[in-house]
Amino acid sequence: MTLAVVAHAAGDLRIEQIELPAPATNEARIAIAYGGICGSDLHYWSHGAAGESILKAPMILGHEIVGTVIEAAADGSGPPAGTKVAVHPATPGETGEPYPEACPNLSPGCTYLGSAARYPHTEGAFAREVNLPSRMLRELPAGLSLRDAALAEPAAVAWHAVSRAGEVAAKKALVIGAGPIGALAVAVLKRAGAEEIIAVDMHDKPLEIAKELGATSTLRADDQDAIAKVNADVVIEASGNYRGLASAVRGAVRGGRVVMVGLLPSGEQPALISLAITRELELAGSFRFNGEIDQVLAALADGSLQISAAVTHEFPVAEGLEAFETAKNSSKSGKVLLNFLG
Template structure:
């Protein structure tokens, strides 16, 4: 079967690998679509994401949908929840399985041996990670369930957003989905910043009320720094500049959620603002039960289709990764495994 394998920075290959045999408690899934995520791009371009570095060849991919080939759901269209928490660590016991200290996550180099991912024609996964798709939800839209879950979790980390004004820095696929998640949670007004007009267009399609060029301080869409109208800010660009923007524009006593993975090492930020304005800075990492909520939301809202910008055959994986890395031309790029 074909599988995408990253051997190091810039070294992506489509290789033939033996199809897996499901073990006890596992289900075989024939993958149809795989969404290329920012972390997949980091592994390909830089050999790592954040503090997670490649130490061996890795099959990337954690946004996958297809058909169950075994088990009680055999023949059904399914999505795969990519996380396998340990269930016994203090974090799991505290109901925070998304930060489990011993989790396994598809396509991740966070542990060695790495957890091989979903960019293969067939994968074997624990049965309790396989979800049947809600009626009427097409596979092509369902592949957004994983990144939408990330966005839903970030919005929940912010607390109540109903009736609030929200700022999102970064209009990539995750940032655009944060817009949709915030709107679904009742946000009254969402402003999005980014450097690229194309990315801002996707954010607008996701429901943003105002989009702002991050490199244009004269843009009238900017909230006022002296009298901020922003109650909650979600930093989705993964840059120190984005975090500084959030801290400067959120109101006194407001909440900033750091969602984007910052570069490895130290990142400067105006920490005194946390003190003088009593701003709450919270991290958001992955998700847990939000996956099922994401599937329901996707089934109810066809407008999400606008965020899928291209579908590329798996044999052309390198061109798909190149396209996904060019945010001036794409939002969410899917690999098509056929079948």
């Protein structure tokens, strides 16, 4: 038995003991140290769904996790017992539909830990002990602690988004939405050499975090006139809101590029397409990540990527309900971590 965070239905989140099966031959047993609460975790708890992924049965949440191998995979793959690891939570799909070979994140049918996109659901890893395929494990570089690596997964999402923007060194960047992904994008932009980074949000706390992570200035989301005057070479839209996308289009310089990493609701959304056309903007999607987690871990280890300020709260797993309530209040929190140690 192991203690886990399980979503049973909308509004029904339980911290409970679950049975842990024997690992498959290609799976290692991991003692989880920290887990970051993601927006999708909050949606499964609050709404019983994340977008079109509807909860049909109880599911362990969590995909932003780090821990220590306590039992290596029986087939000899992966790191040995005692190794500290981060986790790449994706499993590329194989449906026969075409996608770029270099972009497994775009493979149809790709699954993610803690996802109800398919049934049976893909169980997450918010538990004191879990079994994970050894191919998901990334050994931490020497000197990098589990606590400092706890944000490797969301930082990889931000890294992928910034990479979709192209060369950003010496350029002006605008980040719409300073929640955890937006704030981490600020840190990645700073590392990449952006000359000016303007962060936009509705609330003071996220803007404070963005400043700590490298934003040179901030704007309130309702100050549309000021946003329209930014003329950013690169815009990272991380709000996941059509109003944020409108701000991104208005804030981009003519001929600029807008990277859309914030996931908007499914279905049609209003957008300033005519303005994007007449300004010849490039609109680029950004979805999850591929090998960027390895670059993130290396940058965290050598100190060139500083992201610790993104974490505002940490709770023991036994206080998981309070942790989720805190993470839900974006005006008061950034990234909230669950501590599975002890």
